[in-house]
Amino acid sequence: MSAKNISLSAPQITLQSVSVTRKMAASLPGLRQLAADKGLKIHHLGAGYPHPEVTDPRTFLTHKDRYYQYLAEQEGLNNAEDLPEYLRESYSYTDTLGPLSVRQNFAAVYGADWKTTLNPDFLLPTVGASGGISLLCSLFERSGVPLAYITDAPTYAGFVARAELSNQSTIFSVEMDKEGPVIEKLREQIESARNAGRYVPFYYTVPDGHNPAGFSFSIKRRQQILEVLQEYGVLVVEDAPYVYISYASKNDRPLPFFSMDSRLSVHLFTGSKIGFPGPRVGFLYTEAEIQIKGEISVSLRDLLVTEASADILFHNPEALYGFDALLHDSNFQRIESLWPVAEAKLKVYRENREIMMQGLDEGLGKWPELFQWTQPQAGFFTVFEFLSPNITTDDDFITDLVSNHGIVVIPMYDFYPADARLRDPDIGLNELRLSFCFSESHGEERRRDFKEAVEAFCAAVRLISGL
Numbered sequence: 001m002s003a004k005n006i007s008l009s010a011p012q013i014t015l016q017s018v019s020v021t022r023k024m025a026a027s028l029p030g031l032r033q034l035a036a037d038k039g040l041k042i043h044h045l046g047a048g049y050p051h052p053e054v055t056d057p058r059t060f061l062t063h064k065d066r067y068y069q070y071l072a073e074q075e076g077l078n079n080a081e082d083l084p085e086y087l088r089e090s091y092s093y094t095d096t097l098g099p100l101s102v103r104q105n106f107a108a109v110y111g112a113d114w115k116t117t118l119n120p121d122f123l124l125p126t127v128g129a130s131g132g133i134s135l136l137c138s139l140f141e142r143s144g145v146p147l148a149y150i151t152d153a154p155t156y157a158g159f160v161a162r163a164e165l166s167n168q169s170t171i172f173s174v175e176m177d178k179e180g181p182v183i184e185k186l187r188e189q190i191e192s193a194r195n196a197g198r199y200v201p202f203y204y205t206v207p208d209g210h211n212p213a214g215f216s217f218s219i220k221r222r223q224q225i226l227e228v229l230q231e232y233g234v235l236v237v238e239d240a241p242y243v244y245i246s247y248a249s250k251n252d253r254p255l256p257f258f259s260m261d262s263r264l265s266v267h268l269f270t271g272s273k274i275g276f277p278g279p280r281v282g283f284l285y286t287e288a289e290i291q292i293k294g295e296i297s298v299s300l301r302d303l304l305v306t307e308a309s310a311d312i313l314f315h316n317p318e319a320l321y322g323f324d325a326l327l328h329d330s331n332f333q334r335i336e337s338l339w340p341v342a343e344a345k346l347k348v349y350r351e352n353r354e355i356m357m358q359g360l361d362e363g364l365g366k367w368p369e370l371f372q373w374t375q376p377q378a379g380f381f382t383v384f385e386f387l388s389p390n391i392t393t394d395d396d397f398i399t400d401l402v403s404n405h406g407i408v409v410i411p412m413y414d415f416y417p418a419d420a421r422l423r424d425p426d427i428g429l430n431e432l433r434l435s436f437c438f439s440e441s442h443g444e445e446r447r448r449d450f451k452e453a454v455e456a457f458c459a460a461v462r463l464i465s466g467l
């Protein structure tokens with residue numbers, strides 16, 4: 001066929017800007033080479049991925065095979081050629097809600113861990129937490145009206161990327177203090193958005209191990225947030241990848257929003273951090289009722305199921321059964337809690353966090369007037385702040401850290417939504433996100449590499465600060 005010159009046009013579509021984390025990932029190979037050419041070792045304090053030491057799937061795969069065999073045996077099949085039901089289901093189209101047994105098991109374990117009762121019918125499988133974010137945005141975009149999403153300044157880059165896909169949506173962000181979003185600002189932003197003629201469906205946040213802010217909200221602030229949202233009739237969307245990556249003692253773990261008020265919250269669970277990111281298992285949970293056109297009150301869950309059935313339509317049943325294996329012990333009894341599963345991962349993250357906190361303290365703790373950093377109670381990150389006005393953590397600063405010191409960190413400025421940067425053009429330009437979740441080595445070598453990375457960071461910061 002001859003190639004004709006056809007001009008296709010989509011004049012309504014704008015090109016989205018690329019987030020700084022993606023830009024970093026793209027430029028990293030070149031910068032690494034630059035560092036390597038200078039004989040520098042690369043120190044990872046940037047990547048937000050789960051550590052390879054806790055995501056080796058081999059033990060899990062053996063357990064999963066044994067669990068599947070057990071499921072087949074439970075069916076009492078006598079002939080080797082009979083196809084077990086779980087296997088048939090695993091490779092068939094399933095319901096939009098996925099297998100009921102998996103939701104029942106997850107509801108029992110997760111509900112017990114967070115001191116609440118979950119109704120398995122209200123659990124909706126999602127493609128990770130990202131799938132939950134996308135589903136919610138897609139549902140509210142359906143209205144066609146101008147929307148305002150309330151979120152924190154700074155906030156999760158994946159949320160901004162999804163929210164900005166729609167021209168009808170704008171982010172109204174809320175600055176935070178050490179306990180969470182500033183309550184007065186939360187009120188102000190809901191009101192400003194409404195005064196601008198926008199519908200405000202929800203406030204999106206990451207209350208435990210905030211990515212990227214590197215801390216968890218206080219119990220008091222959680223209560224205050226709920227009071228404000230109740231008053232204004234706005235949902236809280238609680239993205240919860242790090243609830244189990246917690247460094248707090250058992251009695252000090254704050255309850256998530258869905259345990260406090262399941263009718264005002266949408267909870268996004270993901271299997272990515274407690275299990276594995278690859279299978280893309282997640283669950284959305286909400287008991288909210290919402291008034292829609294014609295003043296009828298419907299369950300938000302029903303609206304989301306319709307949305308999901310027009311979106312992914314069917315989740316991957318094999319991935320969900322695999323997750324079910326994680327909810328069963330070696331004797332195939334349902335586990336009572338996911339905390340022991342988390343503990344295997346926590347060992348690594350706790351050590352890394354300790355090394356980072358201790359290293360920063362030893363390397364830079366003498367100058368509290370020049371530097372400060374958050375003490376993460378959960379998650380993968382701490383935010384490091386330069387208190388001296390002479391330092392700007394822009395792209396040039398980051399490039400210098402990689403190419404001249406071999407240190408990879410992420411600048412914070414890009415995590416502030418556009419409205420926050422308009423309010424304060426310098427916002428985030430004195431901060432870095434340091435992650436303690438990822439390195440290329442295991443065990444003793446990981447500990448050594450990580451210690452070296454923190455020491456190298458401190459040495460670079462002292463040099464840059466003229467100390």
Ligand SMILES: Cc1ncc(COP(=O)(O)O)c(C=O)c1O
Nearest residue numbers: 128129130156206211239270272
């Ligand atoms: C706050 C937050 N939400 C969502 C995600 C993505 O999670 P998932 O793999 O479940 O899509 C991440 C991953 O880093 C995250 O930090």
